[in-house]
Every structure is written in C-alpha cells, then in structure tokens.
Amino acid sequence: MPHAPTTPRTEARPKTARPPLYKVILLNDDFTPRDFVVTVLKAVFRMGEGEALGVMLAAHQLGAAVVAVFTREIAEEKILRAHEMAAAEDHPLTFTSEKE
Numbered sequence: 001m002p003h004a005p006t007t008p009r010t011e012a013r014p015k016t017a018r019p020p021l022y023k024v025i026l027l028n029d030d031f032t033p034r035d036f037v038v039t040v041l042k043a044v045f046r047m048g049e050g051e052a053l054g055v056m057l058a059a060h061q062l063g064a065a066v067v068a069v070f071t072r073e074i075a076e077e078k079i080l081r082a083h084e085m086a087a088a089e090d091h092p093l094t095f096t097s098e099k100e
Contacts, residue, residue: 019071019072020071020072020099020100021069021070021071021099021100022069022070022071022072022075022097022098022099022100023066023067023068023069023075023097023098023099023100024045024066024067024068024069024070024075024078024079024095024096024097025064025065025066025067025095025096025097025098026041026055026056026059026064026065026066026067026094026095027059027063027064027094027095027096028059028060028062028063028064029092029093029094031091031092032086032091032092032093033091034056034060036086036089036091036093037052037056037059037093038052038053038056039085040082040085040086040093041055041056041067043085044078044081044082044085045067045068045078045082055067067095069100072097075097076097078095079095079096079097082095083095
C-alpha cells in the first residue's frame with residue numbers, strides 16, 4: 001500500500017455574533033420622590049447607595065441617565081420590574097432602552 005501524503009483538515013467553525021446590547025435609561029420626572037428612585041435602582045439594578053444616588057442625580061440634572069447596559073431581554077425584564085415597582089406606589093417613574 002503506497003504511503004499517501006496527508007494534509008490536516010481544517011474545520012470551518014461558524015462565528016457566533018455577540019447579541020446586541022441595550023442601554024437602560026432613567027428619565028427624569030418632577031413627581032417621583034428621589035428616595036424612591038434610589039430604592040428602585042438598588043432593588044432592580046443591584047446598585048449600591050452611592051451609585052444609585054449618582055445615577056438619580058445625573059437624571060435629575062440632565063433629564064436622563066444611563067443606568068446600565070444589558071442584552072435586550074434582560075434590559076426589558078429590568079425595565080418591567082422597575083415600572084411595576086413604580087406603579088405599585090403610583091409613581092410615574094420611567095425607564096426606556098435603546099440599542100448601544
């Protein structure tokens with residue numbers, strides 16, 4: 001049996017793209033108490049007191065502030081939880097998301 005030269009086979013592995021990320025944005029309003037906003041940021045987005053206070057103040061001064069960046073599903077779930085907390089207390093607190 002003759003000895004045939006062999007070449008290694010290269011396998012084409014498909015590259016999986018990373019899922020797009022979405023910024024969760026806190027919108028300022030003049031009706032929701034600041035303490036409640038901080039409470040929501042701590043509970044839903046797992047922020048510390050200082051970080052939550054900083055995000056709340058940034059939204060208050062600038063009109064909006066980026067809270068965090070997530071995949072679309074996680075961003076939507078966190079926004080839903082935050083809106084549910086606000087609705088339970090009759091506050092118009094609003095979060096939105098946009099593609100990064």
